[in-house]
Amino acid sequence: MHSALLLARQGFSVEIFEREKQLGGMPRYFLPKFRFTRKGIEEKEKKLNELGVKIHLGKEIGEAMPLQGIAEKFDFVILACGEWKARKLGILGESLKGIAQWDSFLRQYNEGRAGKMQGKRAIVIGGGDTAVDCARAAKKLGAEAVIAYRRSREGMPAESREIAAAESEKIKFIFHLSPAKFTGKGKLEAIEFEKTQGQGREMKMTGIKEEVQADIAVIAAGQMLDQKIFGGSKFKSLDGLPENVFIAGDIAGREKRIAAAVRSAAEAVEKIRQITDN
16 A cells, blocks of 8 residues: 555556455454554555545455566556465464464454453464464453463564563463474364573574463464465566566565565655656
8 A cells, every 4th residue: 555655646657456355454454453553544545545546456466367467567566465374383283173373363353253262271372473463362352361482582573562562461471482283182272392492583492392281372473475476477486576566565574564564665666766767
């Protein structure tokens, strides 16, 4: 949205292709409403309409609408599709009932479909802002929420203010635990971790196992680009895109935060402006 708004303000004719029924991307669908108001999204959408930007909703780039065709049709393309696919741990028992990935869990929470969790113990695996979001959401649904992270507290990538918010809500943190397998008969009953050592971002496996009881587990171990976006195209990765396609948002860098996404959008627009000015 931000790149489209900047381009439209500079006089470009702009069209948006959005896979969902509403604009807003990851902030709208995945950031919890208790942490992120949707007011800014609505204001931007209003401005886009006022500037005459054509908005196509429910249009997913991929097999049915190949990126290659979009790149050939338009002078410039900014690909800001986000990293909507959760990374799996790839460990035993990951398909047990009671285990969810962060993306489905947070979306269900935002849409009021997550259900109640009174009397349940929810373990969130991860150390970033998304893990904290999941734990806070689980707590608000009534669960005893615990964040399990493989490194030390100092090594957590989550912002300090988000960690403080979780602590103020009595969310527990357990450190130096790397998930090894999920156990249970038909549904999750416990998580087996391997203890680690190290400070900050340093980490060494010890071979010592520890079992933690859990009714629910939410995996918040990272995100990645959904490769379906390359369906029907000769492009197979972000590295093989043509010169008129620029990237912005989460796929443009390692820092998965709104401020970084906005900066990358502005940078993509500036590249386009420099080309057209020459």
